[in-house]
Amino acid sequence: MLDMKFVRENADAVRRGAELKKTPADVNAVLALDEERRSLVTRVEELKQQRNSLSEQVGKLMKARENADSLKQQVRELGDEIKGLDERLAGIEPQLREMLLGIPNIPHESVPPGESEEDNKVLREWGTKPGFDFKPLPHWEIGEKLGIINFEQGAKISGSGFIVYAGGGARLQRMLINFMLDMHTSQHGYQEVLPPYVVNRDTMTGTGQLPKFEDQAYCVKPDDLFLIPTAEVPVTNLRREEILGDQELPLYYVAYTPCFRREAGAAGRENRGITRIHQFDKVEMVKMVRPEDSYKELETLLQQAEDVLQALNLHYRVVEICTADLGFSNAKQYDLEVWAPGMDRYLEVSSCSNFTDYQARRAGIRFRRDAKAKPEFVHTLNGSGLALPRTMIAVLESYQRADGQVTIPDVLRPMFGRDIL
RNA sequence: GGAGAGGUGGCCGAGUGGUUGAAGGCGCUCGCCUCGAAAGCGAGUUUACCUGCAAGGGUAACCAGGGUUCGAAUCCCUGCCUCUCCGCCA
Numbered sequence: 136m137l138d139m140k141f142v143r144e145n146a147d148a149v150r151r152g153a154e155l156k157k158t159p160a161d162v163n164a165v166l167a168l169d170e171e172r173r174s175l176v177t178r179v180e181e182l183k184q185q186r187n188s189l190s191e192q193v194g195k196l197m198k199a200r201e202n203a204d205s206l207k208q209q210v211r212e213l214g215d216e217i218k219g220l221d222e223r224l225a226g227i228e229p230q231l232r233e234m235l236l237g238i239p240n241i242p243h244e245s246v247p248p249g250e251s252e253e254d255n256k257v258l259r260e261w262g263t264k265p266g267f268d269f270k271p272l273p274h275w276e277i278g279e280k281l282g283i284i285n286f287e288q289g290a291k292i293s294g295s296g297f298i299v300y301a302g303g304g305a306r307l308q309r310m311l312i313n314f315m316l317d318m319h320t321s322q323h324g325y326q327e328v329l330p331p332y333v334v335n336r337d338t339m340t341g342t343g344q345l346p347k348f349e350d351q352a353y354c355v356k357p358d359d360l361f362l363i364p365t366a367e368v369p370v371t372n373l374r375r376e377e378i379l380g381d382q383e384l385p386l387y388y389v390a391y392t393p394c395f396r397r398e399a400g401a402a403g404r405e406n407r408g409i410t411r412i413h414q415f416d417k418v419e420m421v422k423m424v425r426p427e428d429s430y431k432e433l434e435t436l437l438q439q440a441e442d443v444l445q446a447l448n449l450h451y452r453v454v455e456i457c458t459a460d461l462g463f464s465n466a467k468q469y470d471l472e473v474w475a476p477g478m479d480r481y482l483e484v485s486s487c488s489n490f491t492d493y494q495a496r497r498a499g500i501r502f503r504r505d506a507k508a509k510p511e512f513v514h515t516l517n518g519s520g521l522a523l524p525r526t527m528i529a530v531l532e533s534y535q536r537a538d539g540q541v542t543i544p545d546v547l548r549p550m551f552g553r554d555i556l
Numbered sequence: 557g558g559a560g561a562g563g564u565g566g567c568c569g570a571g572u573g574g575u576u577g578a579a580g581g582c583g584c585u586c587g588c589c590u591c592g593a594a595a596g597c598g599a600g601u602u603u604a605c606c607u608g609c610a611a612g613g614g615u616a617a618c619c620a621g622g623g624u625u626c627g628a629a630u631c632c633c634u635g636c637c638u639c640u641c642c643g644c645c646a
Contacts, residue, residue, distance in 0.1 A: 176606050180615040187615090190627045194574040203626075210626040378566095378603090506585050506601080 136235050136497045139169055152241030155248060155458035160238045168231045172224065179220040186213045236343075240493040242458045243430070243467040249457025255470075256457065261441065262450040264474055265533050273477035274531040275408035278304065280539055281556060284409065296398065296413040303556035307530070307543070308416065308523060310550045312391050315418040315443055315520055323439045325389035325420060330369035332392055333360045338372045341498040343464055353395045362395035366419035367517045372498060374423065378510045379502040385424040385432065389520065392417065409524040410482060416523035422516040423500060426492065429514035430467070433489040436518045437469050440485040443521050447544045449529045450474040452481060466491045473525060477532035482525045487518030 142149050146162055153160035189210045196203040247256050278284030283304025289297035300308050319325040339345040339361050344352060353362040363369055370388050379386070394417050401411060409415075420439065424432045437453070444451045456468040468488045472481035492512035495501070501510040534542040541556040548554055 173606070176615080180606060183615060186626085191575070193626045197626090198574080207626045214626075510603080 137238055153239055155242050156239050156461055157459045158239045165234045172227050172231055175224050182213055182217050186210055239463045240466050242461055246467050247457045249459045252460040254457040255460055256455040258453040258455050260452040264450050265476055269537045271476040271532055274528045277531045277535055298409055298412055310547050316391055319389040319520055325387040328388050328390045330390055332363055334363055334369055335360055341372045341375050342368050350399050351397050364396050365394050366390040366392040370421045374500050376499040381504050384502055388421045390419055418520045420518050420520045423513045426514050429489050432516055436516055437487045440471055440487055440518050440520045446546050449533055464490050464493045473529040475528050475532050484521045484525045485519040490515045
């Protein structure tokens, strides 16, 4: 969320930002409620000051064994008035917070303007589309033929949108996860964490999944816990409500987790195969950095995600997301889209975002530059490094052979132990 | 799951109704001292919000939420968490 003071002092910039994002946001209503809150606070604090000093006098009188009844009565009446005002405040404050949460982060000035995702800008391409002397199959056909992806079993035991990897498929998936984690920890300086896959309501709220997207999450009802939709949720919340030391920054976390998404409303789209499933694996990078470094850190984050694709020798392109397609909390975002020759299209495998202080304010993640300095909010970033199903799609489809077999990418061979699936 | 104990500032640790935002110690910051350092001495050391041009003033917070009271870190209730013992279990 944005800082109330910032909204008050930069109302126009906030309005413009929401417009650019095509997100309706009633800034005036927020300003009005803020005004009301402040006048209420001022009044109630005055009354409390009176109560405190009168109450102190009561104490003195009673100690001196003098009669304090009329004073007591006076304080009691003050107390009633305070109670009323406090209750009104207690009603307004959550409402104000909620309205503030409805205002999106402001896009960075470098973000290209746009009307829809059509206006996203392809910045560059890496590698070339692989050529085939046969018609490349889509991954679901490869998967079924080789018996490494089983859709029926997934549907049987869990439901549509769940899959079972078997044999070389399961093994390849595990190797890919290993490979990514190893790269990010040993070459990119990340600390690996293995968080819980189920989190509480506060955690889901801290990163913004709740209350707005409750219908997208799987809920463990008796315990009011939620299956994580991405590792971003537990990992970003690791430091929730903390004040970090300057020497701790920048913090780089990488986590492998499964991700669970109900995808309510997404059913029936052109999502054959495993492009969009309810449970998938992902390696996620999360950064907490000093504000002045965040845009530089976004570039390295992007590069680190690209490194994975390059090591796997998969053709991809880098897309700069335009203002209209930018996520609600994002100030700037790049997507990596990998080429899937069997599907004849690009698939988003990574999304690298700079949230500036928007997410950190909501989650209360701060740092102190030195012992005397005021705490400041960190900037948070995250990026997939990478999403497994779509990486798997790209590998299967790009490395397929005329005989139906799939070659194992060079970098994975030592780990995998053989050169075909 | 059963029984018990406990949750106070960066840390340790006092505090059971009235200038206690909180003793004392440690740590940390600044200053003095020193060629420099240590020791020693002195000062300072939570956060959020409101108000003010500023200096400053004020309110709130001792796990969280309610309650009692003129007044609560201190009393009562509920919840959460931690620890110990028992049970169960990958």
